[in-house]
Amino acid sequence: MDQFFEAVAPGTRFVASIGDTTPPNADFSRLEYIGERIAKEGSLPLSAGAYRPVSAETLEQARAAATGEAPAEQTLVVEEAFARITEDVLEGDEEQILEDAQALLDQGISASDILNKGMLPAMDLIGTRFTDGTVFIPEVLLSARAMNEGITLLEPHLVDAGAGGTGKVVIGTVLGDLHDIGKNMVVSMLKGVGHQVIDLGANVEVEQFIDAVRDEKPDVLGLSALLTTTMPQIKDVIEGLEKTQLRHTVKIIIGGAPVNQKFADDAGADGYAQDAGDAVALTKKLLAT
Numbered sequence: 230m231d232q233f234f235e236a237v238a239p240g241t242r243f244v245a246s247i248g249d250t251t252p253p254n255a256d257f258s259r260l261e262y263i264g265e266r267i268a269k270e271g272s273l274p275l276s277a278g279a280y281r282p283v284s285a286e287t288l289e290q291a292r293a294a295a296t297g298e299a300p301a302e303q304t305l306v307v308e309e310a311f312a313r314i315t316e317d318v319l320e321g322d323e324e325q326i327l328e329d330a331q332a333l334l335d336q337g338i339s340a341s342d343i344l345n346k347g348m349l350p351a352m353d354l355i356g357t358r359f360t361d362g363t364v365f366i367p368e369v370l371l372s373a374r375a376m377n378e379g380i381t382l383l384e385p386h387l388v389d390a391g392a393g394g395t396g397k398v399v400i401g402t403v404l405g406d407l408h409d410i411g412k413n414m415v416v417s418m419l420k421g422v423g424h425q426v427i428d429l430g431a432n433v434e435v436e437q438f439i440d441a442v443r444d445e446k447p448d449v450l451g452l453s454a455l456l457t458t459t460m461p462q463i464k465d466v467i468e469g470l471e472k473t474q475l476r477h478t479v480k481i482i483i484g485g486a487p488v489n490q491k492f493a494d495d496a497g498a499d500g501y502a503q504d505a506g507d508a509v510a511l512t513k514k515l516l517a518t
């Protein structure tokens with residue numbers, strides 16, 4: 230965004246103008262981001278009072294007036310609450326996210342909706358901002374902490390009592406890799422369907438995985454890697470298990486943004502899942518074989 234402004238408005242001021250139609254497939258996070266920049270740096274129309282933000286509520290009222298239908302107030306309130314959760318993660322506000330997520334749970338909103346519609350969009354936004362250099366490690370760390378706090382709060386509510394998971398899973402993020410949010414989501418969802426999960430944490434050495442497979446005798450071993458530089462650790466763990474004659478005792482599933490099915494096949498894993506929901510389905514499938 231900064232580079233964009235430098236390119237199109239090399240002076241000290243710019244005039245932002247937003248078209249009056251927004252295509253249905255618009256990336257709203259980008260519009261919101263422009264809004265944030267204007268709120269932070271814009272001055273003339275804002276301070277002159279000409280700026281009238283069109284909220285979701287206004288739009289819904291306009292839609293209802295045009296169609297003659299009653300405004301969907303409940304949906305709007307919930308949508309705004311999800312947006313607040315997203316904001317809590319973006320701001321790295323550990324206390325506020327707990328308060329806001331608890332308020333939604335109290336209203337009967339499902340934990341998976343809070344996670345998927347409130348919290349995850351924030352990580353996507355953070356990822357984009359991290360890539361384009363508008364946020365840095367400290368901000369990402371704060372957001373990650375808020376995210377993990379939220380996951381811990383939601384975990385007991387992700388329970389699906391009738392799901393019947395009976396497996397034992399050992400899981401961890403590989404050596405050199407501190408990314409644990411995705412792995413924690415997988416842990417919560419697996420626990421939610423009833424599996425026993427032993428979480429080795431992040432930055433886990435090959436030998437720790439091998440010891441855990443030997444000692445805990447899990448049905449499934451989950452390996453997470455978020456960095457292209459740490460992906461080879463997955464192969465190292467699998468080779469280590471082969472060398473210690475333990476490979477045949479456990480099914481191995483892998484995940485993390487840079488990993489894919491081909492990598493899983495090449496590394497000799499039993500399966501790859503692209504998100505926590507798929508990880509649950511994959512575990513169920515492997516336990517049945």
Ligand code: B12
Binds near residue numbers: 359450454456505
């Ligand atoms: C948060 C974050 C951090 C935080 C991590 C905090 C934490 N406690 O996790 C901090 C600030 C520490 C961090 C540090 C770094 N990061 Co970082 N980080 C991210 C970020 C923004 C989000 C990752 C995330 O949590 N995503 C949300 C979760 C829910 O998604 P997920 O992890 O993919 O998990 C899902 C699936 O993959 C799957 N899954 C995950 N694990 C598993 C396991 C199994 C068994 C299964 C089945 C499925 C599964 O299910 C999950 C849930 O649906 C990403 C950008 C991005 N958009 O991904 C960069 C990113 C991963 N980081 C990156 C980099 C470069 C770094 C640093 C090297 C930066 C630096 N210069 O220091 C360091 C490395 C530190 C280290 N040694 O690990 C790069 C990686 C690039 C690459 N090609 O390798 C990324 C992609 C950003 C970028 N575009 O440049 N980072």
